[in-house]
Amino acid sequence: MSKPRTLFDKVWDAHVVRPETPETPAVLYIDLHLIHEVTSPQAFTELRQRGLRVRRPDKTLATMDHSTPTTPRNHLGIIPVVDPMAISQLEQLRKNCAEFGIPLFELGDENQGIVHVIGPEQGLTQPGMMIVCGDSHTSTHGAFGALAFGIGTSEVGHVLATQCLLQRKPKTCAVRIDGRLGPGVTAKDIILALIAKYGVGGGTGYVFEYMGEAIRSLSMEERMTICNMSIEGGARAGMVAPDDTTFEYIAGRPFAPKGADFDAAVARWRTLPSDEGAVFDHELTLSASDLKPMITYGTNPGMGIPIDAPVPRPEDMPDARSRAALDKALAYMGLEPGKPLLGHPVDVVFIGSCTNSRLSDLRQAAQFFRGRKVAPGVRVMVVPGSQQVKRAAEAEGLDRIFKEAGAEWREAGCSACLGMNDDKVPPGKYAISTSNRNFEGRQGPGARTMLASPLTAAAAAVTGVVTDPRTLLN
Amino acid sequence: MEPISMITGKAVVLPVENIDTDQIIPARFLKVTDKSGLAAGLFEAWRYRADGTLNPDFPLNRPEAAGATILISGRNFGCGSSREHAPWALQDYGFRAVIAPSFADIFRSNALKIGLLPVTVEQTVYDELVAHYAVDPQMHLTIDLAAQTVTLPDGRQISFPIDAFSKYCLLHGVDQLGFLLNQEALIAEYEATHPQPVVTTAYSRGKTEEQGNDSMSA
Numbered sequence: 026m027s028k029p030r031t032l033f034d035k036v037w038d039a040h041v042v043r044p045e046t047p048e049t050p051a052v053l054y055i056d057l058h059l060i061h062e063v064t065s066p067q068a069f070t071e072l073r074q075r076g077l078r079v080r081r082p083d084k085t086l087a088t089m090d091h092s093t094p095t096t097p098r099n100h101l102g103i104i105p106v107v108d109p110m111a112i113s114q115l116e117q118l119r120k121n122c123a124e125f126g127i128p129l130f131e132l133g134d135e136n137q138g139i140v141h142v143i144g145p146e147q148g149l150t151q152p153g154m155m156i157v158c159g160d161s162h163t164s165t166h167g168a169f170g171a172l173a174f175g176i177g178t179s180e181v182g183h184v185l186a187t188q189c190l191l192q193r194k195p196k197t198c199a200v201r202i203d204g205r206l207g208p209g210v211t212a213k214d215i216i217l218a219l220i221a222k223y224g225v226g227g228g229t230g231y232v233f234e235y236m237g238e239a240i241r242s243l244s245m246e247e248r249m250t251i252c253n254m255s256i257e258g259g260a261r262a263g264m265v266a267p268d269d270t271t272f273e274y275i276a277g278r279p280f281a282p283k284g285a286d287f288d289a290a291v292a293r294w295r296t297l298p299s300d301e302g303a304v305f306d307h308e309l310t311l312s313a314s315d316l317k318p319m320i321t322y323g324t325n326p327g328m329g330i331p332i333d334a335p336v337p338r339p340e341d342m343p344d345a346r347s348r349a350a351l352d353k354a355l356a357y358m359g360l361e362p363g364k365p366l367l368g369h370p371v372d373v374v375f376i377g378s379c380t381n382s383r384l385s386d387l388r389q390a391a392q393f394f395r396g397r398k399v400a401p402g403v404r405v406m407v408v409p410g411s412q413q414v415k416r417a418a419e420a421e422g423l424d425r426i427f428k429e430a431g432a433e434w435r436e437a438g439c440s441a442c443l444g445m446n447d448d449k450v451p452p453g454k455y456a457i458s459t460s461n462r463n464f465e466g467r468q469g470p471g472a473r474t475m476l477a478s479p480l481t482a483a484a485a486a487v488t489g490v491v492t493d494p495r496t497l498l499n
Numbered sequence: 500m501e502p503i504s505m506i507t508g509k510a511v512v513l514p515v516e517n518i519d520t521d522q523i524i525p526a527r528f529l530k531v532t533d534k535s536g537l538a539a540g541l542f543e544a545w546r547y548r549a550d551g552t553l554n555p556d557f558p559l560n561r562p563e564a565a566g567a568t569i570l571i572s573g574r575n576f577g578c579g580s581s582r583e584h585a586p587w588a589l590q591d592y593g594f595r596a597v598i599a600p601s602f603a604d605i606f607r608s609n610a611l612k613i614g615l616l617p618v619t620v621e622q623t624v625y626d627e628l629v630a631h632y633a634v635d636p637q638m639h640l641t642i643d644l645a646a647q648t649v650t651l652p653d654g655r656q657i658s659f660p661i662d663a664f665s666k667y668c669l670l671h672g673v674d675q676l677g678f679l680l681n682q683e684a685l686i687a688e689y690e691a692t693h694p695q696p697v698v699t700t701a702y703s704r705g706k707t708e709e710q711g712n713d714s715m716s717a
């Protein structure tokens with residue numbers, strides 16, 4: 026019998042074009058290459074300079090999401106772009122896609138959206154695939170049992186030209202999450218708690234495979250939330266073994282196999298989960314049953330605490346380095362050590378991003394807006410991850426719930442996640458954000474970001490202060 | 500790409516851990532479609548005060564840091580996004596190497612591709628460098644890529660790890676795309692023997708139904 030293999034091993038092995046040697050990395054074949062306007066232009070320039078073509082436009086798909094505005098459409102149904110640099114970047118992508126024959130979900134298209142939302146939604150993301158994108162949150166697609174990770178622009182050029190990538194094999198890490206989540210505690214809280222426990226560098230060099238009772242009971246959208254933030258724990262990729270939940274999600278989506286092809290695909294996908302006795306290089310654990318809603322107080326996603334806990338005190342830190350890091354973070358955030366975050370005023374609430382902008386996230390958030398008003402002085406942006414999510418949410422009336430409460434219902438895109446379009450958090454202001462990064466200035470210069478789940482964000486939106494969402498549950 | 504063998508130069512220490520790519524270059528500087536001029540955005544929020552004036556306390560802004568080519572920083576340097584703009588900006592500013600106790604995976608990979616040398620040293624060596632810099636802000640270091648060593652101010656040589664392939668490419672100024680292009684026969688063979696799970700070009704509004712699975716047509 027052959028050696029038991031992990032899910033990661035199986036996907037890796039199936040994509041080796043040329044095996045790794047001590048002298049050279051493995052050449053891996055890429056099944057799906059997603060591109061967006063920010064990290065691709067220089068790669069196309071390189072291609073042109075060298076007289077190369079895109080080898081497989083049929084394995085490439087582009088969207089516009091990062092520098093696009095999310096302002097509601099005008100009376101002509103158009104989303105106007107006013108930033109000249111954004112216009113030129115979007116124009117460039119349009120031109121590149123046209124010249125090289127790459128399908129593009131452009132601004133205004135019914136399928137446009139955040140790159141990591143559209144892949145799964147279109148059924149492009151499937152188990153066992155190798156997926157890359159010039160974007161670190163490509164790890165999201167690992168929720169389907171794909172091996173998916175972010176690459177740099179040089180590598181975007183490599184994949185465009187050869188459909189291949191040079192990689193050294195990473196190590197594997199089993200992330201066991203046992204137990205069940207309590208009411209008001211979500212997938213976002215799992216991943217924030219995991220990163221708080223093991224740190225932002227804890228997964229460096231590893232590919233995570235999330236497993237355990239808690240993971241199996243999660244929906245695909247929840248699994249995506251967890252895999253999305255693998256990179257925040259330092260792991261380049263996170264994976265979940267495909268199961269019936271996965272197959273049900275994929276069935277019937279535009280790019281999913283149909284009929285007998287689908288059955289054959291499912292039969293193949295069922296062979297992907299890690300074999301009994303497969304060995305991982307490392308293991309991390311977390312109990313979901315003990316978790317409370319999480320929130321971050323600092324300037325990296327590992328600086329998170331249960332929502333009712335006090336902000337850590339520098340004097341309680343184990344060493345001088347972590348004391349210095351905490352001092353710096355608290356000075357930026359303007360927070361007092363030892364005091365709870367509960368009750369802290371909030372200026373902006375952002376519900377969106379590739380972590381939490383799918384239909385289930387919006388449904389969760391909507392339950393707290395229903396019949397309530399946004400607290401005075403708070404700006405609330407609700408930004409669906411894609412045009413499809415937007416339409417689905419509107420079909421069930423979620424947009425009306427948000428708007429009636431006084432929240433902004435916007436067009437699909439990355440929005441306030443990264444401060445590169447018009448949606449920003451003003452300097453010194455406090456935001457509760459369902460996105461994945463609370464780095465200094467991430468949501469705009471001087472912005473103070475607290476990461477949390479859609480439930481916790483919605484609770485703050487209607488109370489105006491950091492609130493334990495469990496107190497608002499019916 | 501220019502071959503790299505020896506890097507000798509002045510170092511500057513930025514003693515912060517987990518420096519993320521949003522610090523190295525904030526997203527609002529990413530609206531460019533080329534690689535030039537990114538130095539303007541390097542550590543922008545730290546280099547400048549809110550009123551746009553230079554922050555004199557930031558290590559890179561001190562007079563003695565002028566002309567530094569080696570950046571020394573705390574562990575997990577370059578965490579966060581995959582933006583290659585981060586190493587581009589560091590290189591554009593004049594840095595040729597970054598020394599840190601550890602690097603985020605994507606940053607290291609990106610830096611190696613463009614010839615910005617990531618040098619991983621033990622935490623204790625890093626601590627020594629920080630202490631030495633405190634008394635000698637003119638600290639110079641020599642990095643020998645072929646020998647994989649850093650010569651410390653006291654003359655001691657410590658070795659650092661680097662992937663053999665990246666080292667070869669940097670020493671010879673070879674770019675990795677050339678290597679991949681040479682694999683054409685193997686790539687074609689792989690394509691001929693493996694079904695493709697999705698065909699993105701089958702997309703045209705409402706027409707994706709017609710797409711077959713496992714189709715080999717391009």
Ligand code: SF4
Nearest residue numbers: 162378379439442443
């Ligand atoms: S939503 Fe944020 S994290 Fe996700 S792809 Fe867009 S910018 Fe990146």
